[in-house]
Amino acid sequence: MKVLVAVKRVVDFNVKVRVKADGSGVETANVKMSMNPFDEIALEEAVRLKEAGAASEIVAVSCGVAACQETLRTALAIGADRAILVQTDAELQPLAVAKLLKSIALKEAPRLVIMGKQAIDDDSNQTGQMLAALLGWSQATFASKVKMDKDSAEVTREVDGGLDTISVRLPAVVTTDLRLNEPRYVTLPNIMKAKKKPFETLTPEALGVDVKPRLATLKVVEPAKRKAGIKVADARALVDKLRNEAKVI
């Protein structure tokens, strides 16, 4: 069984992003970039499926600028067998990414696509659902447990009211939540080995996909800052403030 994993290059989760002075976006020059954390979880899950004998090949795909190569090299070091970069300088929105991934999926014919539930830069939480829709495949979002069967997968999902379990027919798209697994660290020998793994570069044009954005960003601003309040000495002082100043109890 072939597994496709989508990995996005994003500003590292530890970076405190700053809005550009001209309001056109956030500062990404000279900022640490990493693989989207949810995609690390997606890749880890694929590698575990392979280790368990349930998957035969893992193909990692990233869409974006040339530097996404680094993200894909990391993916290869973690355990992907091959990498595909769909290279473009164009701004990519989730619908466009889903269309690119669809054309790759049709070529590669995986039984399973695993991706993150959410990219921590745009916070869209859309691409997996969109890809499943465009392919006419089943979807299992926000996964905290995946059990593979021959023609189906049983997926436990983190939902607002607790946990839901569904059974999806293969091929399917699964998106990961935080509790699915704990991703492993990349080791130096694996980074060396990754250099020899197959790496293919494509373009949206070659795939025949129109990636024109549907949303124009008019401006980006910093949210209103909350001002730090005061420290109080003890519980009694706190209750007094909550009652008489904030009037919240």
Add this chain to the structure above:
Amino acid sequence: MTILVLAEHDNKSVRKATLNTVAAAQKIGGGIHVLVAGHDCAAAAKAAAQIAGVAKVLHADAPQLDDEIAENVAALIVSLAKGYTHILAPATSNGKNVLPRAAALLDCQQISDIVSIEGPDTFVRPIYAGNALATVKSSDPIRVITVRTTGFDAVAAAGGSAAVETIAAPADSGLSKFVGREVARSERPELTSARAVVSGGRGMGSGENFKILEPLADRLKAAMGASRAAVDAGFVPNDWQVGQTGKIVAPELYVAVGISGAIQHLAGMKDSRVIVAINKDEEAPIFQVADYGIVGDLFQIVPTLVEELKEQELKK
């Protein structure tokens, strides 16, 4: 302009998130129809018809629409879409699951998690864990939108008298089957709509220790929440997680206990009206957003806080 709102409901009643979403629809302007898709959900459809400002309720009732199965509900939305300029759902786990699927089938780029409305095609949404607010303008013929419920004050659940129209559901796609649900039962108010929230973090040390927060939550009539670290450690269930990738809350009072205040946590609670932090580390970032902070050991402070609240109540 006519707007379709996907109701969040449990077949018997509509959840509050629906009321916030109708409020967002009112800001856009135009007729508002509410879609109640489920199984044996006539009671929920009736409740939706009472919501202030709703012109019509579409009631789709079929076994394959139960249990939030995205493939079937998305197909239903798509079958209705051509009559609408906007399709809205609350940014709940259900809305996030189903709406992007419908959007892609309509070849529309969804606008996720809007917090305000600048015009019929222009919306504001947080990005980068709420560290930036983007104003985006859609060029799609149908605007498919998920609504961050904390951004819009709920409309009244009563006062309306919309007509209920029964509509047919597309056949079961057969792609996904519901297997089971583990519901976290609780007597407490629901986390995203509670007036007060008491959240614990890694500093709680164990699931057992979360018990000391219960009398505090009781006194404050609060829901209970947690940081990711507390959920990952298995102290409390996943649906307690507040933050960028958990639930977004904005209660009147938020009490953070043993939570450092990572940016991802702040993203889920920094719009609360009053924030209280209890942490032994006076440098903890949570104090930068807290209105009132106490530096000290939570195991000592929380019980005395409960005692103080009791005493104050007796005085009243």
